[in-house]
Amino acid sequence: MNPVRLALTMSLARGLGVLDGIEEVPPQQIDDSALTVIHGQDYIDAVRAVGSGSAALSGQLLERLFGLGSADNPVFTGMHEAGRLLVGGTLAAAQAVASGSVRRAVNIGGGMHHAMKSHAAGFCIYNDCSVAIQWLLDNGYDRVAYIDIDAHHGDGVETAFAADPRVLTISLHQHPATLWPGTGWPTEIGTGDAQGTAVNLALMPEVSDRLWLRAFHAVVPSLLEQFRPQILITQCGADSHRADPLTDLALTVDGQRAAMQALRTCADAYADGNWVAVGGGGYGVVNVVPRSWTHLIATVLDRDVDVTTPVGDDWYTEAVTVATEVHPDYARPPEESMGDGGDVDYVAWDGDTGQSPPEGITEVAQRQTDRGILATRRAVYPLHGLDPEDPRD
Known part of the structure; x- marks a missing residue:
């Protein structure tokens, strides 16, 4: 969570002209x-x-309790x-959209999706996503969708709203x-009336x-179409990248x-x-995150x-220069262009038919992905009136 991620992102976005003529609003220092x-x-x-420095607790007790x-x-x-302050930024973004003054807003400093009610986790102290969603619910919204594309499960947000049918949380x-x-197993589907x-x-x-x-498009759009949210909140952690030092997915900046x-299309359509x-996770703080989040800002705008x-x-x-000042595990040198030469031409899922993979995709990899698609669809699609086996749903 090195703050150089944010500084380099804003510098890159500004240098490419992405921010020209755009209103930048400083995050608000909210009340407790x-x-x-x-x-x-x-x-x-x-x-x-x-x-x-005034805590009465310390050491293992502090860690165990909080x-x-x-x-x-x-x-x-x-x-x-x-x-x-991170919470204030996301809250300000949600309030701006709710007021009707803007249709879209972005806070790259947000995305602290692991923080629980009374427990810090995964570099996250306060859960800005959950606070913003709850504010929306408290101010007249009754259908909020949250999509999390970080490499790690969006557990804090899911936990906060697992029993609330007004909130649809989707984590890839x-x-x-x-x-x-x-x-973040497919069988974790919410509780009570919110299953x-x-x-x-x-x-x-x-x-x-x-x-x-392929997986995103096989699961997400149909659920949004059924749920019809009034607003879409998305956590766009960049740690799904193939060069991220803490995760094992293999996306490129092109894929991100x-x-x-695709999230923009979903927001417009549903x-x-x-x-x-x-924002969210992302530990290639020089070579990945600034490019990925510059694309995020550009996409929103x-x-x-x-x-x-x-x-x-x-x-x-x-x-x-910044790379020389960051821990070497997280400071691979920057790339020279805004992409990695990735291939984003996916083949749509056609159901459980043993579809042959396209060139460059192994049968094992496609079979594993399709197994995950079906597990998720079978767990939740019937609860939305959708057929998990029918690719048209």
Whole structure:
């Protein structure tokens, strides 16, 4: 979560002209009361205390009770204020769309999807996505869809709304048998009256752009068409990239761009164009995240950047310098263009028919992907009045 990701993204987007004439709104420093719609007061107090050096708890007890002080969630000065600021950015984006002043908004600093009610997890202190969704529900919305394309399962958001039929959460992630947090199985479908509103599409390691897109289009659009959300919230973590040091998926920036464009199409087709996009994970902080999230900003703004576009000499020089200052595990040198030469020409899923894979895709990889597609469709499609076996649904 090195903040150089954000600085390099904004620098690249600005250098490519993506931000020309666009209003940039600083995140609001919200009151603690805005956090309590999701987080417990005891947890908020603990975060504030450890971040100011006044905590009565420390060490293993602090980690056991609140998840603070671990390797993933280290204590640092001002962590309460920093976490609250990330929430303020996503909340401001949601409020802007809700007010009707804009149709789309993006906060690349958001996407802290692992944070639980009273527990930090996975580099996430406060869950900005959940806070924004709850604010929407408290202010008249009754159908909110959340789509998470981070490599890790969007467990915090799913947990927050697993029993709320007003919220549809869809997470596409690396298979939980192979990656932390070990949740997000297709059988996790929500609880009570909300069964079917938690959707998990688990993908095996090394899944490519074409297979990821095949899976997305085989599951997501039909669910959105049935649910008809009033607004779409998307978490667009960049750690699905093949060069990410913490995950094992094999997307390129080209594939991530295609995924973002698919989300835009879904927002326009099924959510009246109302879309809030946030960042998330991504640990190739120099070579991947700035390009991926520049594409995210450009997609939200309808200023698509071609993948062959050079990053520019000035930004490349800046990124090389930054790479020397970042831990070597996360600082591969920058690329020179806005794409990786990825192939995003996917073949649509046609049902469980043993479809032969196209050139460049192995039978094993396609079979594994199709098995995941069917597992998800069979778990939730009937609960939405859809036929899991029929590719037309």
